[in-house]
Amino acid sequence: MANAAAVSHNFRQDLLHGNHAFGTTASSRTNAARDTFAIALYASTGSITYTNSAYTSSGEGSSSNYTAGGQAVATNNPAVATATSLSTGYWNPGTSVTWSTVTFTGSNAVDLAMLYNSTNGNKAVATFALGTIGQGQQPNAGTFTLTMPANDATNALIRIT
């Protein structure tokens, strides 16, 4: 077998584990404990995009039984899938997320969810459309459930390829 140049398979999984610090100063983080990630919901009248670097309450959905900041998601270990020189590190929340007896109607309808790191400065990870942007979901005194995709290299919530 000859040499081969490519990004290490494990690197993409290790990024999700927080095992690399490329900065010019030593990382202040020890990774002794896992971070907590949370999901917040945003109203369709908001202006949250990929340019938001952290969670914000601006434009967030509002309802009884919904706490600002959303709710933490269950932990899950990152994984990696490999194929020749390619690899995909991926991660999914451990379970789906549900809010009970919430009302997001009218201008408060929600069309976006933000996954963020509530342990480390509320740093944003990604935003996800809840259906079609602009056409917010409107639970009314009902249950709102966000079901996670299959936990694999093709569908998982976060994938690094």
Place this chain on the structure above:
Amino acid sequence: MTQKVCTAIGDIPDTDLETQTLEQDCGDTIIMSRDWKYKGADPALAEYVGQMVRRDCWVTMKHGISAAGTAEL
């Protein structure tokens, strides 16, 4: 067994409710909603709840986000 939906001014038996389920494929997500609507004859309840009693929503993520990069150097 008759189930009830509780409101502040009284309970609504499920015989006075009709449900409507709507499923929509939005590409990366599937949206399903279920509406509970009042069809009873009690004018006080009709005025209080209007037509809509409750709506449940399920958002199923089919695909997440991929941060794709160059595979080989």
